[in-house]
Amino acid sequence: MNIRQALAVSAVAAAAAAGAARAETQLERGAYLVNVVAACGNCHTPFGPQGPDMSRDLGGRLVEKNPAFTAYAPNITPHETDGVGAWTDDQLRKAIREGLRPDGTIIGPPMPIMLYRGLSDADLDAMVAYLRTVPAVEGTTPKSEYNIPLPPSYGPPVSGVTAPAPGPTAEYGAYLAGPVAHCTECHTTFGPQGPMMDTHLGAGGNEWHGPWGVSVSANLTAHEDGLAGYTDAEIDAMIRQGRRPDGEAMAPPMGYGYYARMTDDDAAAIVAFLRTLPPLPDPH
Template sequence: MRTSLRLAACLVLAAPFATGWAQDDAQMVRGKYLMEGVVACANCHIARGDKGQPLFDKGMSGGMLFEDAAFKARAPNITPDPETGIGKWTNAQLAKAIREGIRPDGSVIGPPMPIPFYRNISDSDLAAIIAYIKAQPPVKHVVAKSTYNFPLPPNYGPPLAPVQAPDAADTLKYGQYLANIGHCMECHTPRDNKGMLVTSRLGAGGQVFPGPDGSTTLSANLTPHENGLKDWTDAQIAQTIRTGIDKNGHHLKPIMAFGWYKNINDSDMNALITYLRSLKPEPS
């Protein structure tokens, strides 16, 4: 049940989504930047070929398999197709699914959707993400339902207040915000034998993941430890995140979303790195 306990308290629907919002150019620009950068939803939801290669012409129509001892899940179609995607979902329903993990029919979204981290997405950024998703071409693609060998919870905890992002001028706090909505620590933190994130060792890596190409990868240590990023320069860290090639020329496996992280701007990259350097040094 390694991943069964990834489920945790999540945000409830914030007031701005109850009646919708006026889409504007700035919102679409922000949504595009987030989705094609640090949030990287398409890393899981994009359709993929037999060898795991992204099929960009089929958009975020889903199908990628995540298999674990506790579940067999496939990323759903999140294009605006009315029959096989989210085309009939309202903005409020989509917001609730992303931050609460609850679909319009009341069913619960299970792992590997990183609800505990998406609960940190600000109201304005969530609105921008939804605007981007709704603006994508609809793709008809039926995806098999996920199955779980454990009961999903009826909900994800008590209601929480609306969320605001930290001021981007506060580099450390904003870097933590970006790491949260990009769910970096979902993969880069060890888990105990019950599947719980060992938060006392945040960022120490060590999780094993099957990649979309059939390979497996071990998540890296992102803390400023000797086994982690202590001897890395900021430029080396940024290069690795954006290109998937580390300072030694080693190519990272495709489960890492460097195909999208390449679009993270310099200011946000600096904030992310500032946050990583603030983590408690932990051995791998």
């Protein structure tokens, strides 16, 4: 846990400390989203022997290998040839929110494009502005391979999205847990076409593979199989500290080290949203 918690970025900490004294700038907002709530590095930063290799932050890595696909998160640093340095801001926005690369190809899972389509215009702009400032990293990842069909698109072009008012509310928590942190993708039971949002929202049960072994996403609903027996403080500790009520450390791939810098209000908002999920038993 100490290694993952060490991922917190000093610039984000400084911005959080200064937040009460002055308005957040676009770059500070982008840094907070990329490095904390969205935890982009949790997929895009390669692992070394001791954990995430922050010398190659956002330089890309193998994310998931299963019978359906072998997915690599690409280099998203400003490197001109190996990363996204040659992309325009609009091209980078389209890749993040619409899953469309500049060459017209579609980005596949586990990139949660259907949720990212709900990113607000302001937050998307902030993330793009921040990604332009990170150190360029050399190196590319192989192309992802899919044994499932990818859609021709994820829908029409997106614009004009406004986030709910920030605050420790379930409404804002739904925005953070959905379009920003994509909790509802990993923790919603998968069917043949992906997460079954209409029938299994938050029920979990998905396997994720990595150097740590196999992790199964937890049930986040109000069912007794889920969070019904947990206090708000215990849920907060699991999100931001990666620690169960009995003190046991939780396993990746959940980005505890990133979430450790989440503000109290944002963590409270996510917990408030989770409390609204209809109770569902663990999938079998």
